[in-house]
Amino acid sequence: MKQKNGYKLSRRQFNKLIAAAAIAGPSLLKSSASASKTVTKTDELIHRNEQATMAYCKLGRTNFMSSRLVFGCGATLAGGKAVRLLERAFEAGINHFDNGSNVAYRESERSFAPFMKKHRQDIWVASKAPLEAGDLDPHDSVTVQQAKRAAKSWTELLDASLKDLKTEYVDAYYLMAVNNPKLISSEEVYNAFLAAKSAGKVGHFGLSTHKNAGKVLEAAIETGWYDIAMIGITPAGWYDWDSRNLVKGTSVLSKLKPILKKARDAGIGLIAMKSVRFLAPLSSAGKGNPSAFDKFYNAALMKSGLNPFQRSYAYVLEHGMDVVNSDMQNFKHLEENIIAAATSHIYYV
Helix, strand or coil: CEEEHHHHCCCHHHHHHHHHHHHHHHCCCCHHHHCCCCEEECCCCEEEEEEEEEEEEEEECCCCEECCCCEEHHHHHHHHHHHHCHHHHHHCCCCCCCCCCCCCCCCCHHHHHHHHHHHHHHHHEEEEEECCCCCCCCCCCCCCHHHHHHHHHHHHHHHHHHHHHEEEEEEEEEEEEECCHHHHHHHHHHHHHHHHHHHHCCCEEEECCCCCCCCCHHHHHHHHCEEEEEEEECCCCECCCCCCCCCCCCCCCHHHHHHHHHHHCCCCCCECCCCCCCCHHHHHHHCCCCCCHHHHCCHHHCCCCEEEEEHHHHHCCCCCCEEECCCCCCHHHHHHHHHHHHHHHHHHH
16 A cells, blocks of 8 residues: 555555564554453453554553544544444454544534444444633633533533434543633533433543643643543644644653653543644645654654654654544555554554
């Protein structure tokens, strides 16, 4: 198969990379003989659909052994696109699927519903919804009225997501694209989650953020409420989705490891997102410079044969992030990212 930027990878090379990963990191890769076809618990860890073609990592206090590559359903399935990729992802051992409310991703949850019904016991399903709290800037104070409005909207969108997914329960439901630390520290918002959990609608609370992510993550750590944080982050540091650029003055990822460790120590599972958007062509809201992060990589990664996008995913996985989310929209990108996630650890032994 031909990859971006002239890189080529045959099926034989794909298999050799996966085999090398299995030898170099047997604690991360599971043999196909022990693949889980039902939900099982060993030492309280939750195992689902583990295959030899993928690596896995415990996702914070959830105790779920997540595939290191998360299938981002939102943009991929919006409007019914790319549903054909779901079964291939499942076969490769991806067991974590991240979706989004219909208000953000048209028809995505509805498109995902048949696949979810077929494989419900073998996959982890998360979704998310934006909070409706008025026009809040990242540093604004939040009134009780605004917090109650946000909590109400989140609850209503959770119920709508469950309806669209044709299920009564999701493993996790996030506050989507939050950038205001005071809002995520709101007891009204947290109580909305507790009510939903008590009602059997959701298992774990999370947030996604790609603006003001550092401050949001610090606030999440302080509350002790959040099980998962999905953050915009690259090898060069924090990523800002609004500006489609790196956050001005950001520290590079290697220097952000202390706050990431603090989050993990607090039980928060960390999901990287937008890790390659900066490298993408201008037509895809990137900067058109695929070599922008090469200066951060060691010789082993640079000689790996992975393309620039794969290198970025591999690097963030080995520098503080538990798993990485990608909205893959064709088979080529899916298989490239499977390789990056399954083999990242062999370059940083």
